[in-house]
Structure formats: C-alpha cells, structure tokens
Amino acid sequence: MPILSVEALDARHGLLQAVRGVSFSVAEGETFALVGANGAGKTTLLRAIAGAHRASAGYVRFDGTDITALPAHTRVPLGIALVPEGRKLFAGMTTEDNLRVAERRDRPGPWTVERVLEVFPQLVPKLKARAGDLSGGQQQATAIGRALMTNPRLLLLDEVSLGLSPVAVEQLYTSLRALMRGGTTVVLVEQDLNRALAVADRVVCMLEGRVVLERAAKETSREEVLAAYFGLGAA
Ligand code: ATP
Numbered sequence: 001m002p003i004l005s006v007e008a009l010d011a012r013h014g015l016l017q018a019v020r021g022v023s024f025s026v027a028e029g030e031t032f033a034l035v036g037a038n039g040a041g042k043t044t045l046l047r048a049i050a051g052a053h054r055a056s057a058g059y060v061r062f063d064g065t066d067i068t069a070l071p072a073h074t075r076v077p078l079g080i081a082l083v084p085e086g087r088k089l090f091a092g093m094t095t096e097d098n099l100r101v102a103e104r105r106d107r108p109g110p111w112t113v114e115r116v117l118e119v120f121p122q123l124v125p126k127l128k129a130r131a132g133d134l135s136g137g138q139q140q141a142t143a144i145g146r147a148l149m150t151n152p153r154l155l156l157l158d159e160v161s162l163g164l165s166p167v168a169v170e171q172l173y174t175s176l177r178a179l180m181r182g183g184t185t186v187v188l189v190e191q192d193l194n195r196a197l198a199v200a201d202r203v204v205c206m207l208e209g210r211v212v213l214e215r216a217a218k219e220t221s222r223e224e225v226l227a228a229y230f231g232l233g234a235a
Contacts, residue, residue: 003026003028003153005023005060006023006061007059008022009023013044017209020208021058021210022041026202029184031200031201032202033188034046034188035191040208040209041209043159046082046156048060049080050075050081051070051074062078063078080153083156087139089139091131094128098131104149104150111150113149116148119145123141126138135168136164144160144175155186157186158189160188161195169192193229196217205225213228
C-alpha cells in the first residue's frame with residue numbers, strides 16, 4: 001500500500017483552479033519530485049497534501065486513511081510535515097528554540113536536537129543564535145530540522161534551495177541525500193531539473209494544474225521533462 005495517494009484532487013484560489021484532477025501515489029521510502037513552471041500548481045498541491053490548503057474535490061489518503069477533510073494540525077501527529085516556501089521561522093527565537101517548538105509528546109520517534117545537528121552540522125555553532133541572524137542556508141536547515149523534530153513519515157519540501165548560494169544548496173542536498181538514504185519518504189518541489197532528476201526516484205511534471213508527465217527518474221531525460229514543462233511533450 002502506498003504511504004500517500006492523491007486521487008483526482010482539485011484545489012482552488014477563489015475562481016482560479018490551481019490543481020486540476022491530480023492523481024499519483026508515493027511508496028514508503030520513495031523520493032518524489034514535483035517540477036513545473038512558476039504557477040503550475042506545485043505549492044498549492046503540496047499545501048493541500050499537508051492540509052494547509054483545502055481541496056475542493058478528490059482525495060488525499062495517508063497510509064490508506066482518507067485525510068482529505070483533516071486540518072493541517074491534525075495531520076502533523078499522523079506523521080506529515082511540511083517545510084513551506086520561505087521557511088517561516090520565528091526570527092527572534094534561537095535556532096535551538098525553533099527546533100524545540102516542534103517537539104511533540106504525541107508523536108515519539110528518533111528525532112532530537114542532537115540528531116538534527118548530526119544531519120545539519122552547519123547549525124552546531126549557531127544553536128544559540130537568533131534564527132533571523134542565520135544565513136539563508138542555515139535558516140533552511142533549521143526549517144527542515146524543525147519539520148524532522150515532529151518525527152515525520154512523510155516530509156514535504158517546498159523549494160528548499162530557493163535563494164541560496166550554490167555552496168549552501170550543495171550542503172543542504174548532502175544532508176537531504178542522507179535523510180533519503182535513511183528511508184524518509186520525501187515529496188519535494190524543486191525548480192532545478194537536474195537536481196530533481198538526480199535525487200528523486202520519480203518525477204512528476206505539472207503544467208497549468210495538471211500532471212503532464214510521471215516517470216521513474218532513471219527512465220527520463222532532462223529534455224523529456226523540459227518538453228512537458230513547456231507543454232510540448234506527450235504525457
Ligand atoms: P511557484 O513556483 O511560482 O511557487 P507553483 O507551481 O508552486 O508556482 P502555485 O503557487 O501553486 O504554483 O500557484 C498556482 C496558481 O495559483 C497560480 O496561477 C498562482 O498565481 C495562483 N495562486 C497561488 N497562490 C494564490 C493565492 N494565495 N491567491 C490567489 N491565487 C494564487
């Protein structure tokens with residue numbers, strides 16, 4: 001049974017239908033990349049999976065249970081964690097406190113501040129620094145660490161490399177690859193096609209709210225994904 005299945009999902013912003021009849025499923029341990037041009041609907045889809053945006057039709061099932069109607073705060077204890085675009089840290093709090101606010105008694109598991117620091121060693125010297133004073137890469141690492149503190153079974157990452165230097169992106173992905181190898185199920189939105197194809201097991205390309213291509217990453221090329229991206233390819 002897939003850990004996540006999205007079935008004929010629609011999501012709207014008022015009159016605008018941002019997600020149109022999207023279906024796919026994600027197996028436990030899989031890394032699944034969502035790609036597509038700006039405005040294709042990737043963020044809205046990710047937020048609908050997390051419960052941060054209401055679906056207007058269709059289903060989201062997690063571990064076989066229909067969670068479509070559940071609000072975001074009740075999906076976290078089930079094991080769904082979203083790292084939103086723009087990180088949304090508490091800028092005036094320390095890095096450590098940003099991590100600790102996500103500690104949950106209702107969802108025990110392996111993640112502790114110490115373990116987050118093993119995965120993101122760049123945070124070790126910054127633990128007592130204000131989150132607002134961290135570099136972009138350190139802030140992103142903190143945002144991912146905060147999500148991990150909820151002991152997720154499914155980690156949703158929205159454009160984690162946006163606005164970071166190439167060195168910071170490389171450092172972040174070194175950590176993410178370790179997480180993926182460790183068996184964390186990841187759905188990520190990534191603008192960089194090469195990177196998406198390199199890290200993901202499967203790639204879905206969205207165009208104007210619809211899925212126009214779904215492939216095993218190994219069995220597709222950058223050219224094929226690009227054609228789908230611009231609406232030139234066959235699905
Ligand atoms: P990006 O890479 O720019 O984040 P995306 O693929 O994640 O794009 P979404 O952000 O999901 O796409 O946007 C899908 C559509 O919904 C776009 O047409 C966008 O303009 C619209 N949209 C997104 N957020 C809102 C909002 N809060 N209010 C109204 N329309 C919105």
